[in-house]
Amino acid sequence: MFAAALRRADDTLDLRREPARPQPAFGAAITARGLAKSFGPKTVLAGLDLHVPAGQSVAIVGKSGCGKSTLLRLLVGLDEPTSGSVRLGEGTGHGTARLMFQEPRLLPWRRVSANVEVGLSPAIPSAERRRLALRALGEVGLADRAGEWPAVLSGGQKQRVALGRALVSQPRLLALDEPLGALDALTRIEMQGLVERVWQAQHFTALLVTHDVGEALALADRILVLDAGRIALDLPVDVPRPRRRGDAALAALEGRIIDRLFNDHGAGI
Amino acid sequence: MMTLAGRLSSSAVGWILPVVLVGAWEAASRLGEIPPNVLPAPSGVVAAALRLGRTGELAQNIGVSTLRALSGFLVGGGIGLALGLANGLSSLSERLTDTTLQMVRNVPHLAMIPLVILWFGIDEEAKLFLVALGVFFPIYINTLHGIRGVDPHLVEMGRIYGMSPARLFWTVILPGALPSIFVGLRYALGIMWLTLIVAETISASSGIGYMAMQAREFLLVDVVVLSIVIYALLGKLADTVARLLERLSLQWHPAFQTR
Numbered sequence: 001m002f003a004a005a006l007r008r009a010d011d012t013l014d015l016r017r018e019p020a021r022p023q024p025a026f027g028a029a030i031t032a033r034g035l036a037k038s039f040g041p042k043t044v045l046a047g048l049d050l051h052v053p054a055g056q057s058v059a060i061v062g063k064s065g066c067g068k069s070t071l072l073r074l075l076v077g078l079d080e081p082t083s084g085s086v087r088l089g090e091g092t093g094h095g096t097a098r099l100m101f102q103e104p105r106l107l108p109w110r111r112v113s114a115n116v117e118v119g120l121s122p123a124i125p126s127a128e129r130r131r132l133a134l135r136a137l138g139e140v141g142l143a144d145r146a147g148e149w150p151a152v153l154s155g156g157q158k159q160r161v162a163l164g165r166a167l168v169s170q171p172r173l174l175a176l177d178e179p180l181g182a183l184d185a186l187t188r189i190e191m192q193g194l195v196e197r198v199w200q201a202q203h204f205t206a207l208l209v210t211h212d213v214g215e216a217l218a219l220a221d222r223i224l225v226l227d228a229g230r231i232a233l234d235l236p237v238d239v240p241r242p243r244r245r246g247d248a249a250l251a252a253l254e255g256r257i258i259d260r261l262f263n264d265h266g267a268g269i
Numbered sequence: 270m271m272t273l274a275g276r277l278s279s280s281a282v283g284w285i286l287p288v289v290l291v292g293a294w295e296a297a298s299r300l301g302e303i304p305p306n307v308l309p310a311p312s313g314v315v316a317a318a319l320r321l322g323r324t325g326e327l328a329q330n331i332g333v334s335t336l337r338a339l340s341g342f343l344v345g346g347g348i349g350l351a352l353g354l355a356n357g358l359s360s361l362s363e364r365l366t367d368t369t370l371q372m373v374r375n376v377p378h379l380a381m382i383p384l385v386i387l388w389f390g391i392d393e394e395a396k397l398f399l400v401a402l403g404v405f406f407p408i409y410i411n412t413l414h415g416i417r418g419v420d421p422h423l424v425e426m427g428r429i430y431g432m433s434p435a436r437l438f439w440t441v442i443l444p445g446a447l448p449s450i451f452v453g454l455r456y457a458l459g460i461m462w463l464t465l466i467v468a469e470t471i472s473a474s475s476g477i478g479y480m481a482m483q484a485r486e487f488l489l490v491d492v493v494v495l496s497i498v499i500y501a502l503l504g505k506l507a508d509t510v511a512r513l514l515e516r517l518s519l520q521w522h523p524a525f526q527t528r
């Protein structure tokens with residue numbers, strides 16, 4: 001019955017019968033037209049067009065304060081744009097797209113498994129919720145910590161619980177706002193592998209905001225460089241997975257992105 | 270981490286000083302250092318307790334005082350909690366009432382006693398009103414602050430995860446405000462007893478305070494001291510119960526995790 005809730009059609013797209021199990025086209029497509037956002041007199045996004053096909057993983061990079069988080073919140077429908085529109089594909093109504101933040105945002109008064117259950121509709125029977133939560137915890141490698149309080153977990157483990165909570169309802173769209181930003185380098189690499197694995201297994205559409213160009217290149221099918229409220233560079237990453245750090249093709253792409261980020265910096269002065 | 274024996278002995282350490290003091294008090298009284306009409310020996314106080322206990326007077330007075338304390342607490346605390354929740358959740362409600370409440374707060378509730386006696390005489394309402402007024406503010410303020418202090422990131426997370434307002438309240442806001450509400454609760458319990466002591470001492474025809482004032486007229490120092498001890502014990506009991514509740518409902522809080 002939960003799959004049915006996921007399949008509930010959004011009025012923006014034609015109804016096509018979906019297979020019950022996640023297939024490569026499981027993710028939700030995103031189409032944004034003339035997307036603009038201002039806070040008072042300050043224009044953060046100045047009319048931006050974007051199409052993300054279902055199941056793609058897109059990384060958004062850019063300088064601090066350039067509007068990455070703002071764009072992400074608009075794309076998942078958390079905030080209203082000043083003008084322009086966002087259309088999400090079938091089955092991605094309000095409250096079904098999932099967002100992960102730099103902080104895990106776990107409820108300290110709920111045990112780990114109950115925190116994962118927050119990601120599920122309360123309409124699901126509690127035994128079923130518990131089973132799904134334990135399965136999601138297994139997917140993020142924390143099945144044995146289900147009964148703990150979040151306070152006793154390490155930063156990386158908390159973030160994995162948050163990932164489990166985001167994935168337990170099998171969302172079609174997962175947006176990640178610097179989810180690994182607060183982790184140490186080794187935990188980051190481990191978590192990148194985990195995020196890539198679950199993305200490959202579930203085929204949701206992924207939007208990843210990151211400061212780390214290397215991370216973007218490791219995870220994304222496509223990289224957007226955001227600058228002055230517009231998409232300054234839209235770069236496909238056609239490097240087969242699993243990707244190896246230091247791969248020559250990746251290094252060349254990294255060079256282009258960093259050039260784009262820095263050139264602009266020079267021009268700005 | 271502590272072994273059971275270690276925990277027992279560490280709590281026993283706290284009792285050494287009181288036991289020594291009471292022992293010294295008893296010894297000084299027996300040696301005639303403290304005249305019995307100034308301060309009776311501890312054994313004298315215990316004897317008074319047994320005497321009054323046998324007639325049923327003691328139990329009756331304790332019952333009356335406890336009932337007053339609790340009913341005043343329920344009324345004042347209930348209103349404080351309700352208004353604290355309402356003002357924490359709705360800015361309309363807050364704009365409507367908070368300024369008024371903050372102004373009233375500056376009137377010490379015990380300063381109302383003459384007025385309260387004029388209104389209610391020495392009836393039960395007088396005591397109930399004073400206790401309710403006294404416990405209202407700590408509960409109100411701490412509930413309000415508790416709700417304000419709930420991590421906005423968690424509230425946003427709840428919204429993103431599609432929680433209904435009711436679910437958001439029960440799973441995110443109330444548990445987040447609970448530590449602060451407990452601070453208010455324990456503070457209010459202290460005020461509850463204090464208010465009751467003052468009110469019963471000034472005007473009452475039953476209760477511990479009344480028992481103490483009567484004993485004063487007949488120069489029964491042992492009963493006066495007994496009343497004071499009973500107030501202290503009741504206060505301690507209320508605080509212990511509150512702490513137990515706190516411990517039970519805040520198990521998740523790092524400050525209460527014994528492991």
Ligand SMILES: Nc1ncnc2c1ncn2[C@@H]1O[C@H](COP(=O)(O)OP(=O)(O)OP(=O)(O)O)[C@@H](O)[C@H]1O
Pocket residue numbers: 039044062063064065066067068069070071
């Ligand atoms: N609610 C808001 N009210 C006013 N200004 C805002 C608000 N949210 C964001 N801004 C402004 O919009 C701009 C973009 O913010 P945003 O958080 O999207 O940047 P970012 O690219 O995510 O930065 P970072 O990499 O540091 O997280 C900033 O200048 C910020 O001050």
Ligand SMILES: [Mg+2]
Pocket residue numbers: 068069070177
């Ligand atoms: Mg940001």
